[in-house]
Amino acid sequence: MASAIPTAMERPHFIGIGGAGMSGIAKILAQRGAEVAGSDAKESATAEALRALGATVHIGHAAGHLADDATCVVVSSAIRADNPELTRAAELSVPVVHRSDALASLMGGLRAIAVAGTHGKTTTTSMLAVALTELGLDPSYAIGGDLEGPGTNARHGEGDIFVAEADESDRSFQKYDPEVAIVLNVELDHHANYASMDEIYDSFETFVGKVRPGGTLVIAADQPGAVELTQRVRDLSSLNVVTYGESGTADVRVHKVTPRGLTSEVTVVLNGKFLTFTVSVPGRHYAHNAVAALAAGVALGIPAHNLASALGKYTGVKRRLQLKGEAKGVQVIDSYAHHPTEMTADLEAMRGAAADARLLVVFQPHLFSRTQELGKEMGQALALADLSVVLDIYPAREDPVPGVTSELIIDAARAAGATVTAVHDKETVPDVVAGMAAPGDLVLTMGAGDVTDLGPAILARLSN
Missing domain, CATH: 3.40.1190.10 (Mur-like, catalytic domain)
Known part of the structure; x- marks a missing residue:
């Protein structure tokens, strides 16, 4: 069985080490004994977990974070060409390895x-x-x-x-x-x-x-x-x-x-x-x-x-219809769904699980390109909810596209008969939801961006 560290991976540096895909590879390499280092935009539980495995994790991106003896720099497709650590890698002639190639090397044998x-x-x-x-x-x-x-x-x-x-x-x-x-x-x-x-x-x-x-x-x-x-x-x-x-x-x-x-x-x-x-x-x-x-x-x-x-021992993945808690008779559940098919599936699943409950959705669109192409279908999916709150688009790795806003989704949802409230300030969502929810309701935070952070805040607001 192969579990050795490929030579190029003995001292890897990950740009964006806290990402879901990148952190997984970094963890496996650290567990195999590699000297793992990397950087990420902000502190997180993932960064702490990597440090606990012996990895060096820098916060923020700077050329000085890349050690002179790094054997490779691992990147994902989200890393921009002008990243200072990537520029430094070119100056030092350190090989740049895509995340997928790194993962493929770990699967060898x-x-x-x-x-x-x-x-x-x-x-x-x-x-x-x-x-x-x-x-x-x-x-x-x-x-x-x-x-x-x-x-x-x-x-x-x-x-x-x-x-x-x-x-x-x-x-x-x-x-x-x-x-x-x-x-x-x-x-x-x-x-x-x-x-x-x-x-x-x-x-x-x-x-x-x-x-x-x-x-x-x-x-x-x-x-x-x-x-x-x-x-x-x-x-x-x-x-x-x-x-x-x-x-x-x-x-x-x-x-x-x-x-x-x-x-x-x-x-x-x-x-x-x-x-x-x-x-x-x-x-x-x-x-x-x-x-x-x-x-x-x-x-x-x-x-x-x-x-x-x-x-039968599987109990779920975080953000995949994950129960975040209950307050004042209202359950708050988190969903990663961000494509119309996923949204429809999760909303139908919740309907089947609690047919007598009202379903309130807090939806954050993910990516301008996806909203431009599928905004109408996203709005139609929201018609499966009793009430919806729609936030501004979470850009992730994309720059804004002129004319592409969450209004595309809101208009389609209303055309499909949905009751929708547009909220542009994410921090006000807990107050908005508290004003809508009643005992017995289900609140579903939905999207691939930072909408997941709203679950605890909604529960706290309901409790108060």
């Missing part, structure tokens, strides 16, 4: 499972990490979110399995050569990098084509984009294709999903036999994620009944 798809990657990767750990297989994993159980997004294990979230946003998932690839869905997103669905399909085809000879593709049988991709890759002679879903032709067929409050009971048909297990998060889409994880584990030779039982 291991039985890798790469989880891809427009939505659901973090949840499915987490389910596998928890289940394989529960079975005593001690996997390594790199996830785009923190597990509720172990409380981390990455770990170096002594087993021979590596589970990784495979990011399609910048085509970086094409760097991996997994034994098992999961494709949950294929939709148009990341509009700054993809101009059309044809480009998306080409990118996913390249990813699937990298599966090791004799390896397996686990892919959804119900989602149109996944079905199209399946047709495109069926002729790859060295690839085993396993479909899952509610379709009667699925290899692993979802027979029934039964809501049980904030959990679900899932029954599948696998090799002609019925198998029932519990998923500790609500909603049909999360149940399907669990079935994808089950199919991937079986492809590695793990007994299905053992996996099914172990999947």
